[in-house]
Amino acid sequence: MPRQSKVELYAAIPRDARAGVTGRALQAKYGVGWRTVQAATESVWPATRKQYPKRASKLDPFKSFIDEVLQDDLRAPRKQRHTVKRLYARLIDEHGMDEISYQTVRDYVAERKPQIKTEVGRGPAEVFIRQTHRPGEEAEVDFGDVTIRLRGELVVVCLFALRMSFSGKAVHRCFLSAGQEAFFEGHAHAFSVLGGVPTINVRYDNLRAAVSRVLGFARLREESDRWTAFRSHYDLEAFYCQPGIGGAHEKGGVEGQIGWFRRNHFVPIPEVESIDELNEMIDAWDLSDEQRRIGARPRTIGELFAVEKPLLKPLPEETFETGRWFTPRVDKFSQITVRTNRYSVPVRLIGRQVRVLLHANHLIVFDGRTEVARHERLPAKAGTRLDLDHYLEGLLRKPGALPGATALEQARSAGKFTPVHDSWWSAARRAHGERDGTRALIEVLLLHRHLPHEHVVAGLAAALQAGALTADAVALEARKIGESSPAETPVVDLDGPGTVSSLTQRRLASLPPDRRPLPSVTAYDQLLRRTSTTKGSSA
Template identity: 45%
Template sequence: MWSRMEQFEQIRRDRDREGLSIRALAERHGVHRRAVRQALASPLPPAKRSPLGRPAPRLGPYRPLIDAWLEADREAPRKQRHTAKRIWRRLVDEHGAEVAETTVRDYVRGRKRAMGWPVGEVFIPQVHDPGVGAEVDWGEAEVDLAGVRTTIHLFFMRPSFSGAAFCQASLVETQQAFLELHVEAFDWFGGVFEQIRYDNPTSAVKRVLRGRRRVESDRFVALRSHYLYAAAFTRPGIEGAHEKGGVEGEVGRFRRNHLVPVPAFATMAELNALLLAGCEADLRRRIVGRAVTVGEAWAQERPLLRPLPADPFDAADTATPRVDAKSLVTVRQNRYSVPVRLAGLRVSVRIGAREITVSHSGTVVARHERLQGRYGTSATLDHYLELLERKPGGLQHSLALRQERERGGWPGCFDELWAALTVRYGGSEAARQMVDVLLLSREHDPGRVELAVQGALAAGAHDGRAVAVLARRADATGQPSPPLEQLEPRLAVHARPAPDLTEYNELIGAAQ
């Protein structure tokens, strides 16, 4: 069977040798006269026109859904809108669609142009040696955090050779967060790059001088000295962004693929766990124009990194505040609770970007998630239990109890027990017994105490002592408590054999 090119050739030969008419040539070769005229006009067949308006039946049922996603993107953050690839991925993963990515791309391209979306940028490809360079940048995204739409800051470190990016989120873009996330990134990569490129962040650069000269902050120099890598800085402004295009593109790509649509999380820890899982999953992707996956390229690069120092860099600040009369310490204009026994004493505080750790006499006595902003208070109910033993009436309206409820650490069955105790004993005694129940969590696992409360309610034993008996009887798996052994001699003398009820049973039998 002839190709169209060969068919044109034969038509031209027959016309040249035999002088046949257009009609005769059309009948001989079984083509339309229009095709004969085209062959006689040029030896090259005209390019085929792309079909217009093809129905794409497999995509048909999903077109309204795609349109809805694109319409919803009008209200979404500018940098967290759907790309054609993300739409195709969601159709396949969430709706089981059997449709080609190119089909989705063609449809989305047309819809976006009709909606006035801007055309994408053009980038210059780069070549890098393994283990030599990496790039760092901050990005932003929006998430629903504990039910509130929140702007988060995304820290990225991306090797220029492999593209195996590390990403974690922070509520603030401070120097302390910047340094701590460097430490986490180096730990995740398992080594240190020879050079890291930055875009003049204030966390690292105090002043930009002429050319490439910079006045760097002392804390950043200490970090660089600890890990012994070199720092390079881009030109200020938009021109400098093109000097680290790898991480600039990574910020947008990662955000579109892992944070679209806007996700919801209960805590920052949950968010960062998802981001880290996304980093691991992205090792399986293949960058356009590369023969190997990101993970395979990273396997080549990883052995070439500088080994980590024996000890990680300590990015935390320290303070030694005094505990006030409410058992709170003030750190950076926010207050955090400590055990009441430390009231009036000075304690040591380690101030991290995410966590506040309080120590006394070398022992950690409190940990709090660091508060953002000013004049906030973080209180832990356990820190006040000794005081509440003496003042149980302060439990109901305490700040620590309210925050325990907000954090989800106060089970609903505790309120049921409290209400039953109030009916039976009155408010004051009920509060005292609830404090006793809370103190059980120092002896037993909190889950075990919760099960004991549920058991007491189920049995109708509305008493704090019943909860204590149940908590000590069995652990959360239902196994009985081990027998007491190796008692002190002064207690062992009181040991008695188990009572024999034989005579009692005989007496009952005779009475009947």
């Protein structure tokens, strides 16, 4: 029979007893003892469980001394108050405490310390006051860490989140850095998605990207100059929370939102080829999350956001440059150093000063006003990112440096230097020697600046198949492929020895053989004989 509560049992036993069921039968039917049967027939309510006195603790004789010390500490200088370790030592030395662990004393102090502060009026019990937010007025911002698999490698990236307090609508963005440029780009993206700016304020903790210094115990902050300019551009008001755990409670909405977003969308760990691909996935997740309800709310996030979106302040007409400018000098390795990381630039710029626009996920290098390089930003410190194309002019003069070049290894890892390149290079070195064969490969790599990558790779495969091991032959094949129709574009097996297949060749191979006779050239042979006879007679 199903399990019954004690009240139901005390109602069933008297009912069966009045029907004439014996005591032993009641015990067997309900699986209880005779005392329970007797108690149930005497009262409809079960007797309350007897409260036994709390078991004595070995710490009881010392609790009064501990309480006295904690009370005295409230009047002592802040840096000269008892730690649990010091209190434990005094209990042993001055009061002969024995066979009591440090953990027992620490647990009692952790329990009594806030109670004593409340008893003497020095600290009220912590209470959380529920807040009501009006549409379009407030938002909260914070950063969190998430782990992704970027091109097969585990990388920790920064997750920016801006959450509207009324609707719960949140906009997220992942960055390879949590610097000021990521802070600004996250805001710009969020305001663009929301279509406006909160009318009252946005809540922040004391992020270094915005706050240079906390002034005293009030909510006064010394802001960075660029953050002040950014706020002025968007007409944005900032509300700074208290430092520490107390400040986290003041923007608990976004704190919980980051945890929820991480658990629901980053488990299992996403695998992406670029940070831009990840952000496209995040945009889709943000859109789908509008269909969910928060807690017991009767409406979805999307329905509530539709109410507050018209109430937001309009966006400014002009955009704000979120990146930061740097002017490094190119070293002898044709590299620049930006935020402890090194990036390559063309070798012709060695010794010159260039301008770098640093964004959260990438950086752009300018020579004057001309863009000369673009790199994905490195997430760690003291890293190096090299582009093989930047070193080709230098390698033409030093071809022996190519086999061990770091830029070549990075190109292989990125898939830009394919197995077809390696096969053609090996064949060229066997045919022309190490130096000339490597120079021929470098001339082929220069073709990538003017021709699509897939056309050059297909041209390499076609030239390798034909035994044409010169850069001119590869260029000719690549241009022929580019001029052909899309249906005739060759398909290259990048893992094979360099074979090319064509849809046109496949169609011709499938046609039946042509059995028509070949055209005759007999008439032309007679003309040749007549010409020879005429020449002989004249002689």
